[in-house]
Amino acid sequence: MPASNPASVRVLERVDLTLAWRGTSSEAPVGPDDSTHLERLFFADRPLDAETLDAVIALG
16 A cells, blocks of 8 residues: 555554555656656555565566
């Protein structure tokens, strides 16, 4: 989910999801108006092992 939506972040926190990862997508921007290179947030309802978290991050 893009980090630019604070209302959605608050909803996820209210339902007890935990921020598991914060970072940028794997693609580099191709121009000044490119919005594909956004900061991403990944929330989870349980602890994730490193392999699972890496797989989710790789999905972009």
